[in-house]
Amino acid sequence: MKGSCSMTTSEQIKVLCLRLGISVSELARQIGQTPQNFNTKLKRNTISQKEIDSICKIFNITHRQFFQLSTGEIIE
Incomplete structure (x- = not known):
């Protein structure tokens, strides 16, 4: 992965909802939370990581988080 990603986790979740055609409110309900x-x-x-894990499980998707040094080395 080259470059840096400036999107926050919250922004990523909003984009994910758009791509999957689901509202943020519906996602909240599916992971057992109120939309508010x-x-x-x-x-x-x-x-939380637990919430991210729940989202991944519901949609059968993967979320990765790691550091990548300028040398290309990845620290997961």
């Missing part, structure tokens, strides 16, 4: 609570977490960018 989940939207607050998105605004504060305080999405």
Whole structure:
């Protein structure tokens, strides 16, 4: 992966919802949260790893997080 990604996790989730054709409110319900609570977490960018794991499980997708040094070395 080259370059740096400036998108926050919250922004990534919003784009994911658009690509999958699902509202953020519906996503919140599917992971067992109220839309209001989940939207607050998105605004504060305080999405937990457990919530990310739930989203991945529901949609059968993968989320990766790692550091990549300028040498190309990846630290996962």
